[in-house]
Amino acid sequence: MAQPPERVWAELLHPGARWMLGANVETDFQPGSTITFEGHFFGRQFADHGTLLAFERPRLMHFTHFSPLSGLEDVPENYHDIRITLEPVDGGTRVLVVQQNIDTAEHAQHSAQQWEQALGTLAHSDGAHRR
Numbered sequence: 001m002a003q004p005p006e007r008v009w010a011e012l013l014h015p016g017a018r019w020m021l022g023a024n025v026e027t028d029f030q031p032g033s034t035i036t037f038e039g040h041f042f043g044r045q046f047a048d049h050g051t052l053l054a055f056e057r058p059r060l061m062h063f064t065h066f067s068p069l070s071g072l073e074d075v076p077e078n079y080h081d082i083r084i085t086l087e088p089v090d091g092g093t094r095v096l097v098v099q100q101n102i103d104t105a106e107h108a109q110h111s112a113q114q115w116e117q118a119l120g121t122l123a124h125s126d127g128a129h130r131r
Contacts, residue, residue, distance in 0.1 A: 009058035
């Protein structure tokens with residue numbers, strides 16, 4: 001069943017949703033604030049973090065993201081820039097994710113697969129569809 005952006009947004013930000021690869025996402029939703037992602041991925045505990053850059057309910061969440069599991073140094077140039085946009089389409093919602101500052105084609109492909117899984121979980125949980 002297709003859902004409007006407001007419903008998808010509520011699922012996206014529900015504290016127990018864990019759609020982001022099982023991560024618990026925490027932030028106060030104020031631009032400039034910290035955003036954290038904590039959970040387990042293939043048996044490994046992770047605690048990723050970043051900064052919330054923009055937040056416009058129910059259409060935009062833009063943030064930086066760093067994963068210590070990447071093995072990279074925790075410096076600004078190693079942070080991903082991620083923008084999640086919700087758009088109403090034909091009685092449903094299009095979820096668009098743009099992730100920038102990925103260092104290799106292999107990492108970009110891996111990231112795309114992770115987003116497919118995360119968005120598939122989100123779509124399954126609320127009936128939203130992607131195009």
